[in-house]
Amino acid sequence: MNLSQIEAFCTIADTGSVSEAARQLDCNRTKLSMSIKALEKELSVELFNRSGNQLTLSEAGKAIYRDSQNLLFTEARIRQTCAQVSGEFSAEVWIARDDSLPDDLWQDLSHRLNSDFPATSFNIVLASSGDLANLVVTGQVDFAFGVDYERTDDPHVTYQPLGKIRMMSVCGADNPLSKMRRVADSDLRNAMQAAMVYLNEKDNPELKPLSLRHIGFSSFDYMLNSILTENAWGVLPEPLIRHHLRQQELAVIKHTYGLTQEDYCMFTPAGMQEHPAMTWLAEQLNEYLFDF
Incomplete structure (x- = not known):
């Protein structure tokens, strides 16, 4: 067993495909398959369930996946420490x-x-x-x-x-939402929302739009501009909008979750x-x- 086999195992486990793993590792697909077969032979277990071109971890593969990743992290840490000693670290x-x-x-x-x-x-x-x-x-x-x-x-x-950073549900000072003494979920769903979007494939309920009509940005600043100019509402960090709140260009929406905190x-x-x-x-x- 060697680190190149462990790297191949982890990459295939992450991608579910020998072809994609070979592309990411910039190596030959056949060589990668042989590496996995050699590892399975040495360990006397099958690490993947094979169905056509798709591979999923077997029970044995699941059992060693975390330890295999830790091995790769240990290798990276050793290389980093040596680079630091040689004066090459963090140039x-x-x-x-x-x-x-x-x-x-x-x-x-x-x-x-x-x-x-x-x-x-x-x-x-x-x-x-x-x-x-x-x-x-x-x-x-x-x-x-x-x-x-x-x-x-x-x-x-x-x-x-x-x-802690305080997140505020806000709208423009002239937005009808700012005049309401109590804002319900239905009010927010029916109003235009400037929402946060991101590229990471994981689903995140906190970032899913609440409104039926929304426009997504990967930047709080773009969200702020849309809220100020497009009569939208959104959830923004206090440090970014404190000036606009003081100038009464923005209003905090009176909703159950109008004020929350995040790390x-x-x-x-x-x-x-x-x-x-x-x-x-x-x-x-x-x-x-x-x-x-």
């Missing part, structure tokens, strides 16, 4: 963040990162809140920061809450050693959120 860091916090804050923090950690290059990309955990799990980014909609028992990612988190691959710059960034965000 470049990729960060995903949602736009629940104002752009001005992120611009200030990015400038300070570059100033305080000159040996590291930082790439900060904007993503939907619902995609943050998946971007970390799939290795597309090293760390992510944002509202946590995807909290699951996922061994691949570590969630570190940095503070604002740092997402880190399981087992990854935290970069000192990310420790600093987490502390800054924690201090900012403390005011809310």
Whole structure:
């Protein structure tokens, strides 16, 4: 048994297809199939139930899947530690963040990162809140920061809450919903909703639109613009809209769930050693959120 066999096993288990696994691993399909057969022969079990081109985990495959993933994470952690010792660690860091916090804050923090950690290059990309955990799990980014909609028992990612963020159901000050003393579910269903959408394949009930008529965005800022200009309503983070509330351009909808709280988190691959710059960034965000 070797790590390439374990990687092949996990990738096929995740994709359900030898062809797709071979594409992702950039290797020959026949070689991948032979690798799995060799692993099954060594372990004296069948790891997959085969039906045409589709493969699903057998009971034995399910039993060893978690341990197999942990082996791959241990390998990645060993390589990362060695890279750190050799001075190659964190020459470049990729960060995903949602736009629940104002752009001005992120611009200030990015400038300070570059100033305080000159040996590291930082790439900060904007993503939907619902995609943050998946971007970390799939290795597309090293760390992510944002509202946590995807909290699951996922061994691949570590969630570190940095503070609570208040989510508000709001509409424009001239929207009929703002004049109602009590807003029912039926009122919201019949009004246009600006909703959050994301690319991650997992279903998330918290992000499913309530209204019969809705338009979806992957950005809170786009949702805000639609609410202000299209007579829509939506659920937005308080830090992003505090100014508009003070200017009375927005109104909080008087609904049972008009005000809720979510964790604002740092997402880190399981087992990854935290970069000192990310420790600093987490502390800054924690201090900012403390005011809310």
